[in-house]
Amino acid sequence: MFPKYDVIVVGAGHAGCEAAHAAAKMGSSVLLCTMNMNTIAQMSCNPAMGGVAKGQIVREIDALGGMSGIISDKSMIQFRMLNRSKGPAMWSPRSQNDRMRFAEEWRLALEETPQVDFWQEMVTGLIIKEKRVVGVKTGIGIEIAAETVVLTNGTFLNGIIHIGEKQFGGGRTGESASKGITEELVRAGFEAGRMKTGTPPRVDGRSLNYSKMEVQYGDQNPEKFSFSDETHPLKEQKSCWITYTNKEVHETLETGFDRSPMFNGRIQGLGPRYCPSIEDKINRFAERERHQIFVEPEGWNTVEIYVNGFSTSLPEDVQYKAIRKIAGFENAKMFRPGYAIEYDYFPPTQLKLTLETQLVENLYFAGQINGTTGYEEAASQGLIAGINASLKVQEKDPFLLKRSDAYIGVLIDDLINKGTEEPYRMFTSRAEFRLLLRQDNADIRLTELGYKIGLADSTRLEKVLHKKEQTARLINDLKQKKLNPEIINQGLENIQTATIKEKITAEKLLKRPQITIEVLKTLDTELNQYLEKFEKDQLEQAEIQIKYDSYIEKEQQMVDKLSNMEDYIIPQRFDYLAIPALSAEGKQKLHKIQPETLGQASRISGVSPADLSILTVYLGR
Template sequence: MNKASIIVIGGGHAGIEAANAVLSKGHKVNMFVLDSSAIGRMSCNPSIGGLAKGHLVKEIDALGGIMGRAADNSCLQFKTLNKSKGRAVWGPRAQVDKIKYASASKSFLTKHRNFKVISEEVVDLIVKNNKVLGVITSNKNAFFSDAVIVTTGTFLNGLIHIGKDNYSAGRIGEKAAHNLTDSIINLGFETGRLKTGTPPRIEAKSVDWKKLEPSLGDDNPQPFSYKTKLPFKNLNIPSFIAYTNENVHSLLENNLYNSPMYSGKINGVGPRYCPSIEDKIVRFSDRSRHMLYLEPEWMDSNQIYINGFSTSMPKKIQLSALRSISGLESANLIRPGYAIEYDYFPTRQLKSTLETKSISNLFFAGQVNGTSGYEEAAAQGLLAGINSVLRIEESDPFIINRNEGYIGVLIDDLITSSINEPYRMFTSSAEYRLSLRSDNADFRLTEKGFKAGIVSKSQYNTFIIRKNSVKSIESAIIKKTISEESKSISAQKYLCRPSVGIQDLFNFIPSIKHKSGAALFTAETNIKYEGYVSRETIRANAMLQNERVKIPKNINFCQINGLSSEAVEKLNKVIPENLGQASRIDGVRPSDIMCLSIFIKQERFT
């Protein structure tokens, strides 16, 4: 069989995972980038994971992806966030060496002989009979393929803002991509503008570290990837905490007219949940200070990332504000913070495979879909990559349902919701979050990925060993009865007490004592969460009934009696693939779903 060639436009987190998924299936990849040295570059924060984002990383890894392994290979500090809450919403996060991370990501691709990097700007798509056939570059070269995946990040007509100055760029120091947006618009696609931003970087030697609070990671963390060799090397390099103050707030407030966001110079909408420092002082004016984290961008780096101080103020104002913070009185800027606005394509134009609805074999993934964050981009890239291969192989698509993973929640939210600001993943977005823990991502997805051909035999075998270990622990606990105050109680029931941990069973069940920490944690959590998960499973099964009801492609929503005018408008705009998707569209009411369901059933029997 001749393996088909797939083109990936862009070498960021989405592009890397898309390429890796395609290569895992044995197909050829041509990756088009503006700068080959920028593949895998972390344009903003030097970290991977966090709240809900850590779940995405674990799921990407469970499906054979790169992100978790690259983070483990470059980890400076590993910390589990949200530990004051239940285990299901704990968020694993790695602070990483940005240089090593990019190098590791790229090396996972370049080891494949089917991978080729082409440093030319794509300016047009070759389309015939509503099917993409390849791309044309700025050098007027034509490259043909069986599928194209667009993962251009913030580069499409990117415009950087620093104070009243603005200039064209994909990110600072890198040129923007022009013409491709117009090419896609000419194919009938809608587009919009969004905004994101990044904090300033300062010299480490200009910081008075004695005035700041050190913040260390976990002492004995588990790595993101089960492919990472144990024991996990944990450098635990500290970050440091600083605080803004009323002088900083006053300075920024008096200069809001210099901020492009408040002067009206930026047309794109920014993320509410990752606000700039200007947004913080306006929206949270009652607060006298805001916490900042100073994080090294790589090992022994003189370049410090100021997490929590995203801004697009003029360089002079940024520096004055920073020097008003205790410990930063002598701070020197290496690079100012900036805002960037860019083109994106509303995701109602996509199927659940991330293939476009109007042009076959054309896929969009990452920030071009209106999302925010490395992890969200990587998850989309993986899904687009595997589905591009399955599309050209004429195989069934690879779909992750909402009850199977955060990736499923992410994709479903994108294709059924109206994205009017950068989308960010939250645990609250997942209605089945008690079942979707970060520690059981492999149990939920690895076998599914193996059957689809993106998980290797060695990774699958590692999973089976871990699965058997967890099951043996659970079996030993379920079978054991222990004595407590002259009464017998099952070890399973005893473990479900909030004050009891699995280590309290070691004296009663010595056989489990020497199992791995990861296996013990998963087994313990499975038992403690069993009742909650059972209830979620019942709800999920009810939800899946609607997912199985496919909506005919040629349906005319205007002809369905009983649908509200708003429902007709929204359904025509989104064109859902099944009844479940239709039920999650804003403005479509339960009564509309009932009418739609009756109509579909009647159509089947006519």
């Protein structure tokens, strides 16, 4: 009935979709298995993509040739560039999206990818022979052969949904949990754990009083995620709103704490530290009298509203009473209550940097199965797993991203070397080279790499090469172009920055905090005419590189120093237990994780500088 596939992807969420698309685009035959074809790429939580550090990840996925950026652009209803008041390392694109359109666009994109086949059914087990995966088993007893398998099960593995004292099996509300895979992997020697996440109630937007809330508009000149010409910035946007909880809301919620699965011990898994439930916020921050609530539309043509900041697993009657005490929500009608979901995950220290498991060859894990939270984190892992599964089938070298290459590299390196006991979320603070890993230069960093593996196409490559060439030309010309004090001093006075006594280069002037490319245009007519020849992204790139030149150079020097350790390969199956001078913890962690390079070994939690010195000397011998 089925041919043997190069890659079988189990699960069609954000990770599964990226994995299937990447592997197929690189020439592999792919079967995407999902329990429900109608929920492919469903936004289970908030209808938004990007945000702090997450926006950088979406741009990196796009630069490599993935689809999350394009899908986000096509389904966008609002765009905002966060942290514009800070330096460019912190700028983070974020979009509100039409939930239904997002899922539809992903499904259409996959259906338009010839190498992707679909099968709607629960995968209940794996076929493993001699520590190598060779296929999957389904609920109705079908066995499908494959060279590689990518598991992207999200919150479905033995998922349990909690609403107050009620609990029932489910991977999402209205969908059944996935059974069988965890038990099989544990029998194969894998360590498993439990995590939890939650979601807020959804309400009827027609029942809200927006005059009592603060409106939150999109950017005046909205941008987009994708570097390609396939999508365009929004011409029209939908607004969001902000309101706040209050003392009365908190007191009402507290009446249900005795029935909360969070507090009475029914939920064992740890939840996301940086996205706590409303009851957790009240409990942990008792001194605060209010908490921010973001009121987010779920699409262009629906009245459904996502109540961001009100995630809860309290009884539905308590949720309903409390939400109606929020300003603007006095007459709110609830579509469905919030809930918590508990699910199985596998500590990611059991993986290689390719996201292939150490215990079973040709088996890859991506997304929440690895202990992460967030669409963007999941999608990036799916992309890397799909790429490496395809390369493994083709018997080519694996595709690895270092911490200095991308936020995706930071994410995977953190997971494998440090592990995680709570849902992992990406932040800019996790990246030590964040000035190099900006959202604006993701294409410059990664598109050539994506092209080399057959994922990014030649049009993408030509576009990024042109951008690099034009940016370099512009920077060089700004270094040569001298500005006359008689022409520009009046303009400098107008913006309250020091005037000049002699000619100065445009590049030197641009280093001043008050001066931007747009300001330069107003100072000199001739310079303005020259700058108008360049595209917006080229001008932005030149400005950032000039303003932060010395900082970028210092960061690059740090990368170069560390690269020697990254390039020092440790032999496979190296026997760390045979080195008596290593600390007991160092031996244990190195033996478990089996780092591939000295650089990776240096970042493993529990491996001390002394352990590293001993290992370096031992390898040198």
